[in-house]
Amino acid sequence: MTSALFARKASPQNADKKGERKFKMKVFFYGNVLKFTNEEKLYNAENCSSIQELAVVLGCKYGELFKDFLFGEENCFFLVNGKPLMNTGGLDTKLHPDDKIEILPFADAG
Numbered sequence: 001m002t003s004a005l006f007a008r009k010a011s012p013q014n015a016d017k018k019g020e021r022k023f024k025m026k027v028f029f030y031g032n033v034l035k036f037t038n039e040e041k042l043y044n045a046e047n048c049s050s051i052q053e054l055a056v057v058l059g060c061k062y063g064e065l066f067k068d069f070l071f072g073e074e075n076c077f078f079l080v081n082g083k084p085l086m087n088t089g090g091l092d093t094k095l096h097p098d099d100k101i102e103i104l105p106f107a108d109a110g
Contacts, residue, residue, distance in 0.1 A: 030104035036066035
């Protein structure tokens with residue numbers, strides 16, 4: 001995963017478009033990811049309609065070191081409702097209000 005892939009379509013400016021549905025899914029952090037977030041879960045990941053947008057929002061929330069970790073090659077692994085991104089549509093995976101997103105270090109993923 002590279003930053004170019006994440007930055008491609010994601011834009012926080014999309015958050016206030018009239019009529020856009022707001023999302024509040026659950027995001028859980030595991031392993032080494034916790035050293036960046038200092039929290040195990042986040043319930044207010046709003047306005048993210050895809051994994052790509054969520055990654056950008058989280059990068060902005062948790063700072064440059066987290067962005068570097070999140071956008072680095074093979075640093076972390078995303079699960080959406082228990083399924084790896086390769087089975088859900090990759091970075092373009094659509095998110096829904098009741099989704100459970102898990103982010104864990106690649107070494108802990110398997």
